[in-house]
Amino acid sequence: MAAARKPPSILGFPHRPEWGPAAHRKALAGHLRRCRDHVGLQPRQAARCINASESTISRMENGLSPLKPEEVEYLFDAYGVDDPRERHRIADLLEEAAKPDVWQPYAQSVPPLLRPLLAMEPAAQRIISYEPQLVPGWLQTEEYAEIVMRAAHPTMPARQIAERVALRVQRIEMLRRETTPPVLLAVMDSEVFRRQVGTPGVMYRQIQHLLALLEELPYRLRLQIAPLSVGAAGAIGHPIVHLRFFASEYLPDMVYLEQYEGAMYREKPAESERYLAVLNNLCGVASPPAQSPSLLTAALAAWR
Template sequence: MAAEGKEPSILGFPCAPELGAAAHRKALAGHLRRCRDHAGIAPRQAARCLGTSTARITRIEKGQSALRPAEVGRLLDSYGATDPLERTRVDELLCEADRPEPWQDYANVAPPPVRPLLGMEPAARRIISYEPQLVPGWLQTAEYADTVIRAVYPTMPGRQVAERVALRTQRIGMLRRDENPPVLLAVMDSEVLCRKIGTPGVMYRQIEHLLALLEELPFRIRLQIAQLSAGAAGAIGHPVVHLRFHTPDYLPDMVYLEQYEGAQYREKPAETERYQAVLNNLCWSADPAGDTPGLLKKALAFWRSA
């Protein structure tokens, strides 16, 4: 970042592979925008520097377009951003930004609306999630995920279903990593525990899995159950994910709003703060996280006898 009157700096953003390519690309994109603003250069002038369109400069500055090292260098030269230390860090971050993203091994089945979330969540310091219908995706077993995906996409070939299941279930890996793992604060409706997904056995093993994860990762997963008594706080009606990053000066909060045929993202501070307040209210209204193991064990007993 840059104090008023000083040149923008990217030195405060770490070169950290575990944060993922998308986070490095987005941090660099914001740095390019700040350097352009500091130099007093309009987007159309930056576009002429590259022989491209102002629309592409906008995509570059939002992290929505690939960052080519030669182009980044030309832009920084035109902005007067020539400090050797800064340029070395830019080169390092460009290398990280060019690595594969978590969804790229599953590119033929990873839904495009979800890719920004999949790309950015490894860089999160804290994830708050609300799920009114299903177990949160990070916490699903393979057989539970398989049942859900087949229900939503009944004509999808079995091989693609298996790939999408693998994409979903590998997401738990970021919570298990040693370096800078996110903390997941998940809230799900109590109805999720009694909604039969597949067979009673599928539900029983899914709930066993939740209990095992809470025991394995007690400081990285907090799961709360929202009862009907949560009232209006639990009436959001669709999944919401709020991401807060390790480097908020470079990566602003991001909100993901899931829809049946797509998704919306919110990054303006006024909007992300509003959803933060909504989710905080829901967390206060839901049963305390300490009650969750007991509620899960009651659900186990129910499905054992079903």
């Protein structure tokens, strides 16, 4: 007789408030799907347990719908999840999942397509970013960020610009936290330091800021600069961000592809691995991180 399959467990996903509500919602959503699959229920059968539609179950299992505690409890009852440790962890994650995401205080200003990235990046173990045109958002000074925002959105009200700038410059704080901070590997084209944003003073202070961050966060921030000589390897015309999470068993890699009129996300393993390979190739041809301080110092001299 074949051994019974081991039921799914959520105990491997810790209760980590610093990872943000979205990560907890996403982990619970995937766990709901795995538990339903384990007991062999179809979505329409699960939907009857909470007097909902099949599409509601689909949205819940994909993290696209709020997780109401009473509905989640009914579903886990139907799935036979009765281990007190499992139910206690589920209750903790539900409580965390109900909190507002980091972007919600700025909801009137943050575009919807950017929200998933902002919501999930606090849970990342490693972030790899490629930026061909500008200093990456995490590393921008307030004045640099404001000029970039105004150039991209010349008709946006000043209040919304200010809110976007405030949110952008605070993103670096996740690298400063004491508990499970992510590591950020940022690759940018050398032309970023020749492309004037604002006055020469703005550029000078921005490069100074990068040097200060490298000194402050030597194990959490790695910066690589790709010269024009990398050729085709650097011929990517849009920013790419690849997130890998601490609880990777519960949270699949996420890829964010930014474009002028919007953005796209890729989470299927084959797609995320393809973009990771592109980024790894860029890292391989860019200058090593150890050379970045001297390259930045040389760039600084050009803006004196």
